[in-house]
Amino acid sequence: MAQLQDESSRTDILNRLKRAEGQLRGIQRMLEAGEPCLDIASQMAAVRKALDSAYVRMTVCFMQQEMRAQLHLSEEDAPKLEAMLGDVQTLLGKVR
Template sequence: MSSLVDTTSRTDILNRLKRAEGQLRGIQRMIEEGEPCLEIAGQMSAVRKALDSTYVRMTVCFMQQELQQRLELSDAREDDLAAVLADVQNLLSKVR
């Protein structure tokens, strides 16, 4: 299995994970400070959504990378693939 080689995608995914990490630290602080459970649960839900979104983004990046490599696509076909995978990402983000 390959790793993410597209630097833009890798940066995007890392930034998303860093935001989720910040949200998790905020949740820890909320628990330490005795915040209400409903507020904490709301923040946990937000982190879960952020991680789910990041997972979908990483999966689509992997699919694009692998398909481009294995199918040896022309630039025009790569644009078509990018459009299809954008639709796939949109559809997967609605699952749940």
Template sequence: MAKFTDESARTDLLNRLKRAEGQLRGIQRMIEGGEPCLDIAGQMAAVRKALDSAYVRMTVCFMQQELQTRLAPDAKREAELTAVLDDVQTLLGKVR
């Protein structure tokens, strides 16, 4: 199984997860503080969306790394691969 070799992708994913972690801590404080359920539900939905977005980003990064490794290096192919994976990320983002 592939591991992150792109440092910027690794940093991006970690930042996304840290933001979601902060949102989760905020939800815990809301529950402890007796905030209205509707407000809590809104924050839970935001965390779910953030995690879904992180998952899509990780999936596309995995695909990119695997395809680059398995395909012969070629500048033209690299640009085409990037364009296709950008489209895949957009399509997967609409599933949420």
């Protein structure tokens, strides 16, 4: 399986995961403090959304990387690919 080659994409995904990690720690503190279940559930939903967003971003980055490599796309084809995969990311972000 291929690895993400683009450093900025990897950094973006790592930052998303670190934010989700912080949210999870916050949920643990909420549980320890005896916060209301509805408040905790709301934060859990936010973490799930953050993880889903990171997954979609990683998937789109992988698709972009592999399509460029496998289809031998030229630099002038890059904007069309970016636009198409931007639409794919938007669509996948709405799946739930």
